[in-house]
Amino acid sequence: MHGEYKVPGGKLVVVDLDTDGGALRNVRVAGDFFLEPDEAILAIDAALEGAPADTDAAGLAARIEAALPAGTVMYGLTAEGVAVAVRRAVARATDWTDYDWQLIHEAPESPALHMALDEVITTEVAAGRRPPTLRIWEWAAPAVVIGSFQSLRNEVDPEGAARHDVTVVRRISGGGAMFIEPGNTITYSLSVPDSLVKGLTFADSYAYLDDWVLGALGDMGVNAWYQPLNDITTDAGKVAGAAQKRIVSGTGAVLHHVTMAYDIDADKMLDVLRIGREKLSDKGTKSAKKRVDPLRRQTGLPREAVIDRMIDSFRGRYGLTAGQVTSEEMTQARELAATKFSTAEWTARVP
Missing domain, CATH: 3.30.390.50 (CO dehydrogenase flavoprotein, C-terminal domain)
Incomplete structure (x- = not known):
């Protein structure tokens, strides 16, 4: 073994x-x-x-x-x-290099469709119908993405969201709320077979699946590290948050997705999110504006260049071929976006 x-x-x-x-x-x-x-x-x-x-x-x-x-x-x-x-x-775990990785990086989509694509693609990996996949998201609209178990009214100010035309969606993974603006955010998903993280605790799997992006950031001159349980941080502050969901159908798969702050309108974020004093205290800061330090300032690179360098880093480590969402996957995702992720029943399932 x-x-x-x-x-x-x-x-x-x-x-x-x-x-x-x-x-x-x-x-x-x-x-x-x-x-x-x-x-x-x-x-x-x-x-x-x-x-x-x-x-x-x-x-x-x-x-x-x-x-x-x-x-x-x-x-x-x-x-x-x-x-x-x-x-x-x-546990006879597999390794990154045991797979032919596929990249999906397509046109901007709505927040609800992104939630659905994550579920569909990871389910397809679990069923063995899709290879392990790195998906880079492009956002068609500003959004707040709340965790599966968060209270909607505790996290989001509805008047602030309406004022800034922000769509609120709930994802299938746990964790905290993410404030999204299309040009200011870098989001990616890894949909991987369960065997890749066998032998790892839930907490260890976060660090394991984030390791490649730490290397990519290092190549861009950013000294980044994993901060348990689910943050990527630097000398200047937090730059990203991760979340996971296990899919138990088929042979099993793990969805690991990360939202990175390329830039941020902190005043707008504070107008939309309800960030409690206890959470800020837990992070050891006095102001939410100081919690996140965007990659734009730390890298000095355009957003597209940061994404290209991340993709190149992954490809250099593990190999990566260009792919796309299949027509069958997109049909499933559009239906799921309409019947689940765009509904009040799902978004407000924890009021």
Whole structure:
């Protein structure tokens, strides 16, 4: 069995092992990390040897920590990272490069149709009728996208939304409200097979699926990192928020979508969103205007150039071929947009 895991902000960990009699055997840990002293790698292998194959990541990490020689220094490596790689090996998880990735980047669509496309495309991936897909959104209208479980009246000021002609939609994933303006927002979705995130906790899967975009931002001179649970942040402030939804039909799939602030009209955002004092306090800021620091200022690049560089970065890592929404998928999405995502019953399902 073979498992790989890139430690968030760190290096790649590779684990090869067998299982015999319900235990881990012939465990070999490798990777491009740094580790001192030399014999620490043997201690890690020995700590994992014979462990019950169903030991969770926390239990495996504890075994590793207890076995490390005094004064061990890890750089780009953590005990938890090794444990996750082991769990992915045992679960027979797939890797990014196991797939032929498809890119969808098409004309602007309405907010409701974007919600529907996410559900349809991810369901098609789960059914095995579509390859893993990176979809870059283009927005036809300003919007507020609220999380699946958020209260509509607690999040959105209806008078402010009407004043700025902002459409309010509810997505299928959890998380918080996102304020969208077509020229100021970069949104993308990853629709991936469940096997890609096997062995990862729900929280770990966020960092794992965001890692490529951190590299893309780094190439643009932006020092970005993953901030648990679902933010991408920089030295200057938050630049993006992520959300996920598991699709359990077929062989299973994960929808991971991210909204990035390229630019922002903070006054308009505050007129439309009801942002409570408790939320601001939790983020350690006194003003909502300071919570998000747009990519326009940090990169100095046009929005289209940022998107092109993100696509090039993904293609360079994993391969990516141009695709499109099929006519069958678009038919399904238009029906779903009309019967679900444009209805008051769905949008106000949590009043």
